[in-house]
Amino acid sequence: MPTEEALRPLAETMTAWRRDLHAHPELGFEETRTAALVASELRAAGIAVEEGIARTGVVGTLRGTGGGAGGNRAIGLRADMDALAMEEATGAPWSSRSPGRMHACGHDGHTAMLLGAAKWLAANRERFAGTVHLIFQPAEESRGGAQAMLSDGLFDRFPVDAVYGLHNLPGLPLGHVAVPKGPVLASSDTWEVRFRGRGTHGAKPHLGTDATLAAAQFIAALHSIIAREMDPMATGVLSVGHIAAGHPEAPNVIPAEVLVRGTARALTPEVRDLLEARFAGLARGVAGTHGVEAVPLYTRRLPPTVNHAAQAAVMHRAALATVGAGAARDDHPPITAGEDFACMLEARPGAYAWLGTGEPGHPEGFHHNPHFDFNDAALTTGAAFLCGIVEAELGA
Template sequence: MPSPADFATALAAMTDWRQDFHRHPELGFEEHRTAARVAALLRGWGIQVTEGLAGTGVVGTIQGRMQGRLGNRAIALRADMDALAMTEATGLPYASQAPCRMHACGHDGHTAMLLGAAEWLAAHRDRFAGTVHLVFQPAEESLGGARVMAEEGLFERFPVDAIYGLHNLPGLPLGTIAVPKGPVLASSDTWEVTFTGIGTHGAKPHLGRDATLAAAAFILGLQAIAAREVDPLGTAVVSVGHMAAGDAASPNVIPHSVFLRGTARALEEPVRTHLETRIAEIAQAVALQHRVQAAPRYIRRLGPTVNHAAQAAVMVAAATGTALAVRDDHPPITAGEDFSEFLARIPGAYAWLGTGEPAHPEGFHHNVHFDFPDAALPHGAAFWCSLVERELA
């Protein structure tokens, strides 16, 4: 099995790619420069390249030929390429040169690690039998690039037995791979409610129907779902992220409507469906109570990311084979991941790559001080190659 030490010489190149991507971050579906560089590097190693899936997606295909056998199994390894609309504050020499664009989730590192693995696999085709599809995915952050890739025929054009994902995790010790059993990440849905009453003079509430009071009751009622309706050992989060009503210049006007928007998270599909049902019911109930109208809407964005047991076991074995520390008991996280779109279609699993304590005390995901530590690149690349050798032996 390849180990991180086998990537000691590749570290300089991977660091160069990673810092180049970091310097030139691109938002979802706009990863033109990143995708072009990925495609050019893959071609340079003799890897078959398909561009343009979901716009900026790139798939590199490597055929193994162990002892002359081509093998008939195929797997996919996925890296996301997109950045966030944030202004970097790291002050690093390779800090973002684009205004309000930043690699604050480490997808620059994911892309560089998979490139490191690609170069190694292309040079060691004799060590596996079967096909590896390297999936460089656009738009993981909020825009659902995985779904677009799948809908544009990713798995029809590149049939695979399993797909694997890897994401950096600050706080998890450097050199550790954590493979959760079952749920890894939560569903991430958006809900909206408009309460419409009758606007009136702030001094004469009895002449109107106050939508703000209904909104207040609704917000309090929402929290009863997680507190009283979902198993305390289960997970449900409902948060209000936006409220809009009236005008700051008109404190003496009771507004005729209130608009609320928020997020709902769950680790299991039945809990997710319960949230969907109950948010609407509570909106209608408080509307009745306050004699206003409620128009709730629930937008299903991402399902929970849930590891398949067999593929999670493969990831644990691959990490063990590379002499990385392994944890198979990592608790789920209530953030969302569009890797769930892949796992809803084919078997697979998702693991965390430990990147240690962040260099900056605030340097966690989606913070302006975040930076992917290059020391983790050989761990990720070795892990990917070990996974290929294990799956396609």
């Protein structure tokens, strides 16, 4: 399988792509410049391209010329393209030129790595049989890009036997690859409760029913679900992210309604079901104690990202060939962030890996932070690993 040295000649090109993308970040479903760059580079490599999938998605199709058992198989390699609505603080020469937009999660690096892998694979078609679909996905950051591509017929138009993705991971040593067994990332759901009481003058609370008191006690009790109703060996998260009530110019008014919103995370369907059921029961119970109404709403957004065993084994084999036994891991613990690649893994067998980018260059330089910047030294490792997955699945 290809090693990092095989991809080294593309390092400078991938770095240039990555920094250009970083300087021109685009939000989900707005990645027109990014998609145009991707399509242009794929066509320049002789790869068939279809654009406009789920508005701004791009798929390149590459067919191997080698013989072997993989000739009738097809796989997908996926990279996400979108940025976040954030102001950048890295001070890098390639910093964002778009105010309020920033590649703070490394999708610029993912796109550059898959483009690099595509270039190498196109020049070495004899090394594999079968078909590789290069999936450049829009809108991973909470805008539903994976599901939008699926709804636009992604796997009907580009059938695959398996689909693979990866994500950079600061803190995992540079040059390391981790392919977890089973759960990789948590479900990502949103919940809210509207507490409705009877507003009154702040000096006369006995004339109303206080929704703020009910909301406060609900928030304090919320974490008892995790602490006392879940198996201590299971993983779940309930966090409050937004509270709205009253008016800042009227602190002497007890408001009639309080809105509390938050996020829920789980690694298994059982814990997810528990969080949904118990958050609503708790809200109604607390509200009833205070004589107010609770209107709970739980919105399922993303399922857990769970690797399929056979495809995780393929990825681990590619990691071993790319970075060696000392740097290829299959025991990385799950993380409670979410990832919409989970939707693709529900539609087709596949797996998801972590690419180590080393310690961040700034103390706060982790994902979704204004000081984050992708480590370009990881580009050749990531691209070689992606090529290795192709050879592990389709090698001639």
